[in-house]
Amino acid sequence: MTATGESWGRYPRARQQIVPLHWRDADLPPSATSVLAYGNGRSYGDVCLNDGGTLLHTRGLDRFIAFDPQSGVLRCEAGVLFSQILAFAVPRGWFLPVTPGTQYITVGGAIANDVHGKNHHRSGTFGEHLRGFELLRSDGTRLHCSRDENADLFAATVGGLGLTGLIAWAEFTLKPIAGPWMACETLEFHGLREFFDLSAQSEAAHEYTVAWIDCAGSGATFGRGLFMRANHSTETRTLPRSRQLSVPLTPPLSLINRATLHAFNALYFRSTRRGPATVPYRPYFYPLDGVADLNRIYGPRGFLQYQCVVPPAGAEAALAELLRTIAASGSGSVLSVLKVFTDRPAAGILSFPRAGTTLALDFPNSGATTFELLERLDDIVVAAGGAVYPAKDARMRGDRFRRYFPRWEEMLAYVDPRFSSGFWRRVTQGS
Ligand SMILES: Cc1cc2nc3c(=O)[nH]c(=O)nc-3n(C[C@H](O)[C@H](O)[C@H](O)COP(=O)(O)OP(=O)(O)OC[C@H]3O[C@@H](n4cnc5c(N)ncnc54)[C@H](O)[C@@H]3O)c2cc1C
Numbered sequence: 001m002t003a004t005g006e007s008w009g010r011y012p013r014a015r016q017q018i019v020p021l022h023w024r025d026a027d028l029p030p031s032a033t034s035v036l037a038y039g040n041g042r043s044y045g046d047v048c049l050n051d052g053g054t055l056l057h058t059r060g061l062d063r064f065i066a067f068d069p070q071s072g073v074l075r076c077e078a079g080v081l082f083s084q085i086l087a088f089a090v091p092r093g094w095f096l097p098v099t100p101g102t103q104y105i106t107v108g109g110a111i112a113n114d115v116h117g118k119n120h121h122r123s124g125t126f127g128e129h130l131r132g133f134e135l136l137r138s139d140g141t142r143l144h145c146s147r148d149e150n151a152d153l154f155a156a157t158v159g160g161l162g163l164t165g166l167i168a169w170a171e172f173t174l175k176p177i178a179g180p181w182m183a184c185e186t187l188e189f190h191g192l193r194e195f196f197d198l199s200a201q202s203e204a205a206h207e208y209t210v211a212w213i214d215c216a217g218s219g220a221t222f223g224r225g226l227f228m229r230a231n232h233s234t235e236t237r238t239l240p241r242s243r244q245l246s247v248p249l250t251p252p253l254s255l256i257n258r259a260t261l262h263a264f265n266a267l268y269f270r271s272t273r274r275g276p277a278t279v280p281y282r283p284y285f286y287p288l289d290g291v292a293d294l295n296r297i298y299g300p301r302g303f304l305q306y307q308c309v310v311p312p313a314g315a316e317a318a319l320a321e322l323l324r325t326i327a328a329s330g331s332g333s334v335l336s337v338l339k340v341f342t343d344r345p346a347a348g349i350l351s352f353p354r355a356g357t358t359l360a361l362d363f364p365n366s367g368a369t370t371f372e373l374l375e376r377l378d379d380i381v382v383a384a385g386g387a388v389y390p391a392k393d394a395r396m397r398g399d400r401f402r403r404y405f406p407r408w409e410e411m412l413a414y415v416d417p418r419f420s421s422g423f424w425r426r427v428t429q430g431s
Contacts, residue, residue, distance in 0.1 A: 010302030045394025127347030
């Protein structure tokens with residue numbers, strides 16, 4: 001079946017042949033075009049799209065294979081969602097070692113983007129907790145990859161953007177927790193210096209740290225935000241039933257625009273409760289999952305997320321310049337996030353996290369003005385020696401990618417000749 005597909009940002013759209021997979025031991029389907037695995041499409045741009053090619057939909061690979069309740073080692077097929085793992089693991093006293101801001105991603109997608117979460121300073125990326133996986137290559141070989149076996153292919157596949165073959169199943173270690181609640185604390189800050197101070201003070205005693213920043217702030221409100229730090233709570237009460245809201249249809253225009261941006265950010269800053277609170281793990285880790293189809297609010301043209309990291313030396317100046325450029329543009333979102341990454345060896349050749357501070361925010365797609373703004377942000381990130389996250393990208397230029405990921409040529413030896421993506425063609429073949 002040929003269909004038009006999109007990822008979470010709803011930009012770009014791609015025409016591709018869709019082939020659903022159901023069995024982890026089946027061969028790759030014959031195809032005259034290039035192929036790419038597709039998890040749950042929670043990447044924002046074209047890293048999971050293959051315009052003119054074939055997409056292997058992996059959600060049918062959804063079986064748990066083995067779980068050791070002594071060690072927390074779980075083996076499952078690559079199409080299992082994090083939400084399914086949590087539904088199984090949390091009542092048994094286990095949790096994901098690392099989780100991004102949505103639970104609706106697959107294990108294969110978590111590996112291919114080597115995802116990070118609010119505990120990067122403690123636990124690094126998902127790839128660090130991976131014991132091994134089976135990789136199906138287009139020549140029909142099935143390779144068990146771990147740090148001891150096919151170690152080079154292991155490092156190329158972790159963060160390898162789906163280009164080394166199809167991950168059929170994976171094995172990783174969960175971590176023990178006392179219960180499903182989080183002990184959180186929210187503190188306000190005024191300016192980037194206060195953000196860095198809070199981050200440094202909080203890391204030793206808090207497993208999770210992240211901040212929301214008002215990207216529309218200027219003058220007295222420039223750099224204001226809310227710092228959230230948390231640990232798993234010892235509270236064991238059963239969770240209350242949760243309700244999910246939804247965006248029932250796509251509005252004709254983005255609801256986030258120059259007129260609403262200031263008001264939404266000011267409202268969020270004013271209305272968020274400060275101080276300590278004990279909350280269920282889902283709203284803590286996955287606030288955006290609380291509203292189904294939230295990506296519709298940006299209207300039919302979709303949106304672009306921009307996530308960059310800038311190194312520690314000069315981070316404050318680079319972030320200030322990024323924020324001033326964004327505020328002056330009148331564009332941006334209510335969902336702007338800051339987090340300090342610590343210096344850990346990367347799990348994969350193309351893993352994105354590295355020492356520095358990461359800033360992530362959404363921009364409604366307003367055509368050329370949005371693309372020009374993102375180019376200007378790239379200029380700042382390049383000058384600071386930082387990088388932009390491929391999982392969130394739909395437009396970075398090839399020359400930028402090659403600077404952000406100086407080891408990219410090492411990848412070429414491991415890319416499966418039949419695998420490709422819109423992202424990969426753009427950044428390796430484009431200027
Ligand atoms: C609301 C929201 C919050 C997010 N927060 C974060 C965050 O905090 N941190 C973070 O790191 N990311 C975050 N993300 C991004 C998301 O975690 C990643 O893009 C993730 O990779 C999506 O997984 P997926 O299963 O949807 O994969 P897809 O988006 O479908 O695919 C992602 C990549 O994985 C490859 N792939 C998928 N399955 C396989 C397989 N079986 N074998 C080989 N390759 C495969 C694809 O080819 C593609 O290159 C967020 C996304 C959303 C929507």
